Amino acid sequence: MTAPLLQVADLTKAFPVKGRAFFGGHAPTLKAVDGISFDLVHGETLGLVGESGCGKSTTARLILRLVEPTGGSIRLDGRDLLGVAGEELRALRREMQIVFQDPLSSLNPRMSVGTNLAEPLRFHRVGTRGERRDEARRMLEVVGLQPHDFDRFPHELSGGQCQRLAIARALVLKPKLVIFDEPVSALDVSIRAQILTLLLDLQQRFGLTYIFISHDLSVVKRVSDRIAVMYLGRVVEIAGSARLHAEPRHPYTRSLLQAIPLPDPRLKRIGDFALLEGDLPSPANPPSGCRFHTRCARRMPRCSAEEPALREVAPAHLASCFLYQ
Amino acid sequence: MDRAAGAPLLRVEDLRTYFELGAGTLRAVDGVSFALHPGRVLGIVGESGSGKSATALSIMRLIDPPGRIVGGRVLYREQDLMRLPEREMEALRGNRIGMVFQNPMTSLDPSFRIGQQIAETLVTHERLSAAEARRRTIELLRLVGIPDGERRYDDYPHQFSGGMRQRVLIAAAIACKPDVLIADEPTTALDVTIQAQILRLLADLQRRLGSAMVLITHDLGVIAAMADEVLVMYAGRVVELADVDTIFHAPKHPYTRGLLQSLVRLEDGRDSVLQPIAGAPPNLIDLPPGCPFRPRCIHAVERCATELPPLRKLVDGRQVACHLAVAS
Numbered sequence: 001m002t003a004p005l006l007q008v009a010d011l012t013k014a015f016p017v018k019g020r021a022f023f024g025g026h027a028p029t030l031k032a033v034d035g036i037s038f039d040l041v042h043g044e045t046l047g048l049v050g051e052s053g054c055g056k057s058t059t060a061r062l063i064l065r066l067v068e069p070t071g072g073s074i075r076l077d078g079r080d081l082l083g084v085a086g087e088e089l090r091a092l093r094r095e096m097q098i099v100f101q102d103p104l105s106s107l108n109p110r111m112s113v114g115t116n117l118a119e120p121l122r123f124h125r126v127g128t129r130g131e132r133r134d135e136a137r138r139m140l141e142v143v144g145l146q147p148h149d150f151d152r153f154p155h156e157l158s159g160g161q162c163q164r165l166a167i168a169r170a171l172v173l174k175p176k177l178v179i180f181d182e183p184v185s186a187l188d189v190s191i192r193a194q195i196l197t198l199l200l201d202l203q204q205r206f207g208l209t210y211i212f213i214s215h216d217l218s219v220v221k222r223v224s225d226r227i228a229v230m231y232l233g234r235v236v237e238i239a240g241s242a243r244l245h246a247e248p249r250h251p252y253t254r255s256l257l258q259a260i261p262l263p264d265p266r267l268k269r270i271g272d273f274a275l276l277e278g279d280l281p282s283p284a285n286p287p288s289g290c291r292f293h294t295r296c297a298r299r300m301p302r303c304s305a306e307e308p309a310l311r312e313v314a315p316a317h318l319a320s321c322f323l324y325q
Numbered sequence: 326m327d328r329a330a331g332a333p334l335l336r337v338e339d340l341r342t343y344f345e346l347g348a349g350t351l352r353a354v355d356g357v358s359f360a361l362h363p364g365r366v367l368g369i370v371g372e373s374g375s376g377k378s379a380t381a382l383s384i385m386r387l388i389d390p391p392g393r394i395v396g397g398r399v400l401y402r403e404q405d406l407m408r409l410p411e412r413e414m415e416a417l418r419g420n421r422i423g424m425v426f427q428n429p430m431t432s433l434d435p436s437f438r439i440g441q442q443i444a445e446t447l448v449t450h451e452r453l454s455a456a457e458a459r460r461r462t463i464e465l466l467r468l469v470g471i472p473d474g475e476r477r478y479d480d481y482p483h484q485f486s487g488g489m490r491q492r493v494l495i496a497a498a499i500a501c502k503p504d505v506l507i508a509d510e511p512t513t514a515l516d517v518t519i520q521a522q523i524l525r526l527l528a529d530l531q532r533r534l535g536s537a538m539v540l541i542t543h544d545l546g547v548i549a550a551m552a553d554e555v556l557v558m559y560a561g562r563v564v565e566l567a568d569v570d571t572i573f574h575a576p577k578h579p580y581t582r583g584l585l586q587s588l589v590r591l592e593d594g595r596d597s598v599l600q601p602i603a604g605a606p607p608n609l610i611d612l613p614p615g616c617p618f619r620p621r622c623i624h625a626v627e628r629c630a631t632e633l634p635p636l637r638k639l640v641d642g643r644q645v646a647c648h649l650a651v652a653s
Contacts, residue, residue, distance in 0.1 A: 051517065051518065052487075158605045161605075188372035188373055188543065188606070189543065189584055189587055189588060190372060190583060190584060190587050190602035190621075191601070191605065192587070192589070193587040193588075193589065193599040193600060194601040194603075196589065196599055197599045197601060200599075215516065215517065216589075217517075217591065218591045218593070219589050221591060221593070222593050222595065222597070222599075223595075225595075245591065255518055256517065257591070258521075259517045259518045259521040260517055260546065261520075261521070261546030261549060261550040262549060262550075262590070262591065263545040263546045263548075263549050263585065263588050263590065264573055265550070265569045265570055265573055266570065267549075268549070268550060269549075269550055269551075270524050270525055270528040270550045270551050271525075271528070273521045273525060273550070275518075275521055276518040276521070276522070279486050279519070280486065280516065280519070
């Protein structure tokens, strides 16, 4: 076994929230990410799924150090990401890129497609101007855009083309790790499959390692080797993607799978859905014990008092639920 | 479509809504026709820009300039809504025809208590007294799954979660027991577990009230779970209209087929091949002649470039707008 590319251990991010500290106690915080750990090996794709407020997007931003963690450690290729600053951080950042749901958020609308593509190279002082333009042209082709798109502007591109451009821009620095945060959620169904196909091709071609974040479990399952399911800042289950689908253990994972409407009226009509009760609790005020206990059909008395740890329930399959402990 | 006997509640005939833009005429809705029967759910599916929302807004006569309804009829109980004075139309909207839209935050007024926003509908349309409207509102809140309605009546929209706000909107939409409910992407902004709750709620209410529903969504899973009939739109036109089982198991239009094949399904393994539809939807301004799907269609023949295929009814009852599907 080679060493993992990414090692995340006990990662935590607490945001301060409005309110005041009582009697010298701690000021109230919202733990968007609360002690999560996972490894990622070279060439692997880890999917992160969960609903609003589960902390999946914050996790991505923590790994990229776009947001500073309040605890835990992140190692990329064995190097401590949190202990570096300045030039060293800048060099490490080249190796990690992110693609967002809205491609325009990472593109400069006043720059041409070509200039947008060459910009990260310029920022990191790679090559001459001519070399950067050549590389930009090459990347354009790699992601399936046309040579004549080079001098167009982002607003002249369709949604799918724009996402191709954002992907090209993320890859132009030849990163090792690429994080995709809902990369196809805003795209139409017919375009979605085009972009997913591209992502899978690029991974093969360049030996990339991916973290793929989405609320859409079908999409995550299709592209990921392993999936981590998050709920209110915690990872509640992590397993190989086929296994997670076939043998989900955590009641939340099961509910999530059952709530997905399947595109086949013979399989499932609205009356067949097993409904999860209640609303998502606020992450600022998570339930005691197991955070899922307020909505769990299989809760036991101890679930509201104690918090279950993430434990192995089968080889390479972890879940945090007292049903298995 | 066997159950299509009896009078439809809503009949849309050759509806056309165009937008006059600087660059030309955008035909957002270009000859849409369908019938909606009591107790039935018609799903309208299509990608962004296909005209599904513009169809809903046109039915309600809520199209703002530069958009204009340029032709067609919308018959509600045999009454042509397009010819109704605006005052009478207002009396129908939110009363006989209820609406639920995608974004509950923009559809609710942030500066009014949620109870008031529902009660207002009842006071306007049913001329209830304030006290009576309040009582009915609390009942409605319970019906849509908001417990403790007495207390929550006085809350503001920002005090509600996304799912709860969508419930409030549904309560407002059904307050006057409408015959027809038009829901445009009612669960798109919601998490999947909340989506399941809201869809079940809509289906239960629709059954209980015996109303008919037009459900607009880009999500084929939602369509499969909810719809009785499905209308597939592309570039402002109906390309296929059939019962839900036919659409999912025996689609005839190459676009419907492509859409279903391009879906990522939960049961797909990592080695399954993704089958996207090549290209992108066309620019709706000054569409070239012929079938609008032709540039992306793998079956296109010469005729498709010159002749716009009309929507034709086949022997199995479905309607499809494709030269080849009709020929086969």
